[in-house]
Amino acid sequence: MTLELRVNGTTQRVDSAPDTPLIFVLRNELKLTGAKLGCGLEQCGACAVLVDGEVTLSCVSSVESFEGKNIVTVEGIGASELGRLVQDAFVDATAAQCGYCTSGLVVAVTGLLSAQPNPDRDTVREALAPHLCRCGSHPRVLRAVEIAAGGS
Amino acid sequence: MSLNAYPRIKDWLGVQDNRLVLSSGKVDIGQRISTALIQIAHEELSLPFDRIRVAPVRTGLAPDEGITSGSNSIEQSGRAIRLATATLRAHVVAEAVRKFGGRDADWSLENGALHGPGANAPVDLLSIASELDMSLPVDLDASLREQGVERVRAPMRGMRDLVVGSYKFIHDLDLPGLLHARVVRPPHAKARLLDISQKGRERVAEARLRLVQDGSFLALVGADEWQVIDAAAKLQNACSWSDQDGLDDGDVFSLLTQSNAQRFTIVDSKPSDADIPAELGRVDAQARFERPFTLHGSLAPSAAMAEFSGGLLRVHTHSQGIYALRESMADSLGMSLEDVELTHAPGPGCYGHNGADDAAFEAALIAQEIPDTPILLKWTRADEHAWEPFGTAMAVELGAELDTDGNVSAYSAEAISGTHRGRPRPGPNRAGPARLLANHFRTEPIGPAPAAPNRNRHGGMHRNLDPIYAFADKRLVKNLVDGLPHRTSALRCLGGAVNNFALESFMDELAYAQSRDPVEFRLAHLKDARGIAVLKHLQNLLAERAGEAEALSTGVAYAQYKNAMTRVAVAVEIAVTEEAEIQLERATIVADAGRVIDRAGLEAQLEGGFLQAASWALCEEVTWDRDGITSLDWDSYPVLRFDQVPRIHVHIIDQPNEPAVGAGEAAPGPTLAAIGNALFNATGLRMRRLPLTGDAIRRQALSM
Numbered sequence: 001m002t003l004e005l006r007v008n009g010t011t012q013r014v015d016s017a018p019d020t021p022l023i024f025v026l027r028n029e030l031k032l033t034g035a036k037l038g039c040g041l042e043q044c045g046a047c048a049v050l051v052d053g054e055v056t057l058s059c060v061s062s063v064e065s066f067e068g069k070n071i072v073t074v075e076g077i078g079a080s081e082l083g084r085l086v087q088d089a090f091v092d093a094t095a096a097q098c099g100y101c102t103s104g105l106v107v108a109v110t111g112l113l114s115a116q117p118n119p120d121r122d123t124v125r126e127a128l129a130p131h132l133c134r135c136g137s138h139p140r141v142l143r144a145v146e147i148a149a150g151g152s
Numbered sequence: 153m154s155l156n157a158y159p160r161i162k163d164w165l166g167v168q169d170n171r172l173v174l175s176s177g178k179v180d181i182g183q184r185i186s187t188a189l190i191q192i193a194h195e196e197l198s199l200p201f202d203r204i205r206v207a208p209v210r211t212g213l214a215p216d217e218g219i220t221s222g223s224n225s226i227e228q229s230g231r232a233i234r235l236a237t238a239t240l241r242a243h244v245v246a247e248a249v250r251k252f253g254g255r256d257a258d259w260s261l262e263n264g265a266l267h268g269p270g271a272n273a274p275v276d277l278l279s280i281a282s283e284l285d286m287s288l289p290v291d292l293d294a295s296l297r298e299q300g301v302e303r304v305r306a307p308m309r310g311m312r313d314l315v316v317g318s319y320k321f322i323h324d325l326d327l328p329g330l331l332h333a334r335v336v337r338p339p340h341a342k343a344r345l346l347d348i349s350q351k352g353r354e355r356v357a358e359a360r361l362r363l364v365q366d367g368s369f370l371a372l373v374g375a376d377e378w379q380v381i382d383a384a385a386k387l388q389n390a391c392s393w394s395d396q397d398g399l400d401d402g403d404v405f406s407l408l409t410q411s412n413a414q415r416f417t418i419v420d421s422k423p424s425d426a427d428i429p430a431e432l433g434r435v436d437a438q439a440r441f442e443r444p445f446t447l448h449g450s451l452a453p454s455a456a457m458a459e460f461s462g463g464l465l466r467v468h469t470h471s472q473g474i475y476a477l478r479e480s481m482a483d484s485l486g487m488s489l490e491d492v493e494l495t496h497a498p499g500p501g502c503y504g505h506n507g508a509d510d511a512a513f514e515a516a517l518i519a520q521e522i523p524d525t526p527i528l529l530k531w532t533r534a535d536e537h538a539w540e541p542f543g544t545a546m547a548v549e550l551g552a553e554l555d556t557d558g559n560v561s562a563y564s565a566e567a568i569s570g571t572h573r574g575r576p577r578p579g580p581n582r583a584g585p586a587r588l589l590a591n592h593f594r595t596e597p598i599g600p601a602p603a604a605p606n607r608n609r610h611g612g613m614h615r616n617l618d619p620i621y622a623f624a625d626k627r628l629v630k631n632l633v634d635g636l637p638h639r640t641s642a643l644r645c646l647g648g649a650v651n652n653f654a655l656e657s658f659m660d661e662l663a664y665a666q667s668r669d670p671v672e673f674r675l676a677h678l679k680d681a682r683g684i685a686v687l688k689h690l691q692n693l694l695a696e697r698a699g700e701a702e703a704l705s706t707g708v709a710y711a712q713y714k715n716a717m718t719r720v721a722v723a724v725e726i727a728v729t730e731e732a733e734i735q736l737e738r739a740t741i742v743a744d745a746g747r748v749i750d751r752a753g754l755e756a757q758l759e760g761g762f763l764q765a766a767s768w769a770l771c772e773e774v775t776w777d778r779d780g781i782t783s784l785d786w787d788s789y790p791v792l793r794f795d796q797v798p799r800i801h802v803h804i805i806d807q808p809n810e811p812a813v814g815a816g817e818a819a820p821g822p823t824l825a826a827i828g829n830a831l832f833n834a835t836g837l838r839m840r841r842l843p844l845t846g847d848a849i850r851r852q853a854l855s856m
Binding site for chain 2: 016017020021024027028031032033034035036037038039040041043044046073074075077078086087090091094096097098099100101102103106122124125126128129130131132133134135136137138139140141142
């Protein structure tokens with residue numbers, strides 16, 4: 001059975017079983033390894049992608065539930081001006097230590113700023129609460145959001 | 153010491169494709185050591201950052217620098233690269249003088265090129281270097297290059313790749329024909345496999361998956377990762393396991409007693425064979441502080457890739473110590489060292505000994521059964537939560553005798569815990585293999601290994617047990633308890649976290665009991681000038697804020713990691729919610745880490761240390777019952793999230809003429825205490841057992 005997925009602006013045919021969680025299709029079949037598997041339980045945010053502009057976790061919901069939707073992974077985030085701004089802001093703020101949480105956060109911040117261009121600090125903290133970082137790079141991520149918001 | 157074992161320039165430096173290649177045995181585990189090494193080479197040789205690269209860390213190629221741990225990377229590898237590049241510079245300048253004339257002082261370096269008399273154009277440093285004899289010794293007294301005030305900072309290695317999703321973690325490795333693997337785990341450490349149901353075996357065969365079995369070690373292997381995950385969960389239900397008596401689910405703190413322990417007197421910050429010293433003559437104050445089993449809780453579950461081909465085993469691992477792991481793996485597999493090659497691949501921040509080594513060995517066991525095929529094994533979230541070697545539960549009992557001024561005249565500290573030393577280092581009785589998890593479950597099991605005391609200065613449990621304060625008289629005892637319910641190993645700071653939590657909470661108690669200012673009370677006992685400067689700097693910052701933060705309660709603490717490394721003073725301002733939960737509002741950190749090499753990296757380590765300790769203090773506790781670990785995910789084992797993160801202000805006192813010392817583990821100890829001290833200030837409750845959850849605070853309030 002073949003499904004059609006729209007990922008990063010192009011339509012792709014995928015052969016994975018329809019109940020496969022989206023992340024495995026992205027990573028293994030489409031070789032988009034930017035989304036990270038951290039828990040497989042929608043508890044850590046490392047697997048975030050944008051689905052029709054909404055920040056969405058990709059580690060539980062089946063690939064078939066994403067048919068007909070517009071998926072943007074961290075690899076495609078830079079196609080938008082806002083996404084590129086967010087990426088540059090993360091680099092400027094060195095907003096990572098080990099970096100395993102980074103792609104999920106880049107996606108989440110892009111999603112947040114496209115909905116709310118100038119969020120206050122508490123709004124940002126709430127919006128990023130689903131995303132874990134164990135190295136403690138939170139202050140730098142918050143700084144990156146400020147930089148990106150200031151530049152957009 | 154790294155340079156003793158590897159004394160030649162070429163052990164550390166090479167020139168390839170007109171770029172300088174740095175060799176180091178230290179690996180990136182989120183602490184940015186490779187960025188710092190590039191910075192150091194840049195400072196000594198003026199080479200642009202993009203002409204410096206760091207070689208992969210692989211057995212047989214990289215210098216064996218032991219384990220990447222203990223905040224030692226900058227002191228060891230950093231010093232080696234510093235002196236090797238400084239030596240190389242001297243030789244390059246001498247060669248330029250020989251070729252073109254002038255004196256050493258006539259030649260200057262800029263952007264990787266030499267400018268001097270006799271040369272029409274700038275001379276490329278690396279083209280001269282590539283003609284030199286790199287087997288010359290590293291000059292331990294090589295003169296270091298003067299650094300301008302405005303130094304250019306190396307960008308974090310891999311940062312751009314991270315934000316575009318192209319940075320490759322070990323989990324992202326891919327090779328033609330690669331198979332995915334998952335381990336099917338017993339319900340707990342004591343359980344052993346009795347049987348796999350016929351139906352379970354048939355399902356595996358129908359799905360055309362491979363089942364690898366060695367005793368109670370079971371793994372499923374297949375091409376489709378999700379199919380393997382799904383089938384592994386089902387196979388688990390098809391297995392029956394011997395129950396033994398289940399896990400000991402009694403109060404672990406009741407096991408942490410002197411009578412259960414191997415005891416050592418600590419003299420000169422290390423265990424000695426001296427008799428256990430007599431109790432204090434008079435005890436004016438005493439308290440016991442406790443911390444539960446704690447996870448490393450890496451964001452990515454552990455993983456490894458292994459391939460067994462032509463008698464050679466090649467493994468990619470995010471282990472912190474590839475040489476020690478190689479030896480223990482080769483021993484476990486009955487292979488010779490030369491036939492086992494380990495290469496470091498980037499993993500998540502590990503904060504100590506997590507599941508990385510165990511995953512590497514498990515991948516190797518699987519690869520041996522399925523030769524000529526790359527095997528990518530990933531642990532699940534539940535695997536990591538239940539099977540990584542935890543940070544041990546620990547207690548610290550303190551006592552003090554006070555003089556007529558209320559200052560401490562005699563001090564007693566006893567630390568009591570399981571081992572902090574579970575890494576698979578080779579040792580007597582096959583200690584290395586005995587510390588690899590899968591060996592416990594094989595047909596011919598090896599281990600578990602008994603706890604062996606760490607006898608190094610500030611090693612293991614007794615790290616920072618020796619107080620930084622100049623108490624006239626002190627008795628220090630380490631109590632190592634074997635046979636706790638869970639396997640344990642090194643977690644960031646080892647015993648230093650709880651020892652500092654205890655001492656700095658206790659100092660606060662002593663100060664308040666006498667209505668003395670807690671910072672002044674510490675200063676009255678501190679003799680180290682740089683430590684005093686750090687505390688006074690914090691005191692000044694707090695004085696400036698007085699009046700600004702009326703509604704908040706502040707707690708302070710101070711520590712110098714291993715009494716020899718980075719000095720850190722922490723102030724935490726908190727509010728306590730209606731639900732008795734601590735809300736962190738603001739943190740101020742003052743640190744002296746000697747000469748600053750990578751300021752952003754240093755700040756990040758201090759912030760990260762603060763936030764990890766804040767998570768320990770507020771949230772973290774492993775839970776279990778008779779049938780197994782019950783804290784198996786991020787809901788049942790909560791950790792600090794973005795909405796709990798305070799504003800953090802880091803102030804660094806640069807000491808350009810002092811050696812750079814590591815800072816990765818400097819902040820957590822004082823952070824734990826500063827939060828507890830702030831809670832006392834806010835509520836009058838002195839909490840001596842972590843974590844300080846809303847539930848625990850309410851319980852303590854009701855019991856008063």
